[in-house]
Amino acid sequence: MTLSRADCLVIGGGPAGATAARQLALQGLDVVVLEKDRHPRFHVGESFLPRSLAQLRELGLEDRLERLPRVQKLGAEFLEGHAGSEPSRIWFRDALGGGEPEAFNIARAPFDAMLLDAAREAGATVREDTPVREILELADGAVRVATADGEVAARYLLDASGQGTILGRHLGTRRVLPALKKVAYFGHFRGVGRAEDETGGFISLVLCREGWFWLIPLDEETTSIGLVLHHGDARQLPVPASQILGWAVRRCPVMAERCADAVFPESNGVTADFSYTCAPYAGPGYFLLGDAATFLDPIFSTGVCLGMMGAVEAAEHVAALVRGTGADAAARQQDYSRFVERSSRPFFRLVEGFYQQSFRELLLSESGPLEVHRALVAVLAGHVFPRPAFALRWRLRLFELFVRLQKRFELAPHREPFSLFDEAASADSAAA
Template sequence: MPATEATTSAAEHWDAIIIGGGPAGSTAASTLAMAGRRVLVLEKAKFPRFHIGESLLPYNRKIFDDLGVWEKIAGAGFTKKRAAQFVMGNGSRANRLDFSKGSFTEYPEAVQVERAKFDDILLHHSREKGAAVREESTVIEHRVEADRVVIKYRAVDGSEHEVTAPYLIDASGLTNFTANRESLREYYPGHKKIAIFSHFSGIDMPTGEEEGDILIVRREKSWCWLIPLAPDKTSVGLVIDAGDFKALGKKPQEVFDEAMADTPAISKRFGNARISEEMHVVADFSYKNETLVSPRVIRVGDSSGFIDPMFSSGVLLAMTSGQQGARVIHEALETRKPLTAGMKRYEKDNRKRIAIYWEFIDNFYKFHFAQIFFQPYNRWGLVCSINAVLAGRTTLSFAVWWRLRVFFFLAWLNKHIPVAKRIKVS
């Protein structure tokens, strides 16, 4: 039976300590607690709290089922997401990927979530499964010793405490706590972006069978998302190159407003738009870490790296890494070795998952790729293979793999030979 915080507060020694209570951290906590491990989560915020990354993928469902949390999510009233629409900024073309129609896609739908509510559900679930959760607890120091990790944190009342465990799971998100202390962060070349976003009411979103679809709008050098969270609440964001933003010499609100106004595919939906949440800005958010595992430390979620949210992969990748990372730590606790084969396997697997989406992201900004992507041609099931990945399938069968390789080869070839009809893609 997992220990609770009340029964272990005097000991302050745990099987594992997790920094961060977001989707990666709470998934890791629930997984370890369900395996009978004594786990402590240190979360700097007080939940619920605002967060971006609101569009989930169908393959999240498997993890929800593994954690036993699906009924809570299904009963929370979140918007159903059956498809993703990729739209040209000029409004001339759109590519709708219906998850229920993909030959290689096992899960037909997902949900659009308000992260404040969604993350709170996951963290409360971790508590119910036996994990100890301390909110408003800011980690200020970590030290790796021969047989343990020592963590110092500051509680909400200003008091400082020390806790220990054989292993640490860093799920600190963009804070990237342990990696930054070890100077491991590396930015993707040419992908320094700024995201400007907020929640709005009055947005004219698709209805009927397209109700609940996320809209990804491609502009010439940037892109926008529109995510329906509720009948009259839509998350809208602009992702723009940091250099382009700086060259404009304007405030984020001005840049955002001008982008909405001069993008026909969006401006037609913004006639009655009213902002309902303060404008948020996140800068330089696409990065990777030189290593995802160190002696007695494993990094999951955004602490293992963060990529452009264009294909809504963030929560899926975070929870998948949190689950695998926790399982690896559960195994490591049998030997208590500082660095195990399982930890190294986790790093390899996580990099593979991220690479699948990075290939799409890196190419989406390129003219020759967009020419193919916005003129879908399902011969040999190529579109079905894309559908599977964009639905969240990260373990690729050979049938999916070879089709993706053909698709990306055709996109590359299109740069040199007009494989697809030349169309305007901005």
């Protein structure tokens, strides 16, 4: 039984799916969103980039954002986990080429619900509690999927199913990047210490040999804390998965100090955040959005920004295809794939670099010749669409060269990383 027939079918009502659905509906297209959960629902990923703030303005969503509790974020700080480490800071206002000087942190449940409501109000039909079970047909102009209630047909499919990667799995294109096999442990803490000046809203990234912690202030009381570990290290820990975050926080001197008066969650969430790609990102009958296209290690808070920017781009192509205007389907699919590829590539390169100590040493040094650091800040602020400007690209290459040189020479001070496994350096031993 076919339940409905639409111009466009979107799987998943997260930021990418909701944004695409709204853009399509605003253009008068008939759009159905199938979402397996019911919003608002918890989602990890609460730190946003300046480019996202600018995009929300461009989309006319600023007023809705203003109504949600959030924390202004002017930059990010990085520090080693050792006792007494001083943070190195980047300020978004220093980005080469300018751009929005600030971003924000926000709980994802209300943020994602806001976007999905906006799609609904623009005219999209949103069916929650409706997981897609199977792809039945996939061709330009004719797609069909199965749900528990029956089939839904449309002319184009936009897969925004997040890490569910429905289409990537269906097509067998999902490829995990072995160097970036990680596990993340996360939870909300209350009463974590933070600066009282304008750096109080910064995201803090506390580094250790086995990975890194994030601290994201969400409101006056709540801080989102997470730990991302290399897969191999995570398997060696002497505590159950649901207790690893508390164990690690107490063990790392910087984290233990910031959480000295905090209320810890009883247990932590766990997710394997293996990075992957499902390229090509579009093909006959489909476009892949957000995490359904590719997932990148969360270190630089890029997920929502990449997902929403790609969603707007895909919606433009799909709208033109449904109307039969402009380039043909294959050309548009290639164009879109290139957009995702080019905008995510600089982040993939930075993420791979980030797990090398020489990269971290340079990042922590806060400055460098030829405005290389300012170029890095511009990329970390999300100024990469549709691809980074030439002034950023060559500086990033230079930064990569510096990272290689740093292994042999001391361009920035060499640092011994903090290790969660190092008994002598742990907070437990400092307290004893």
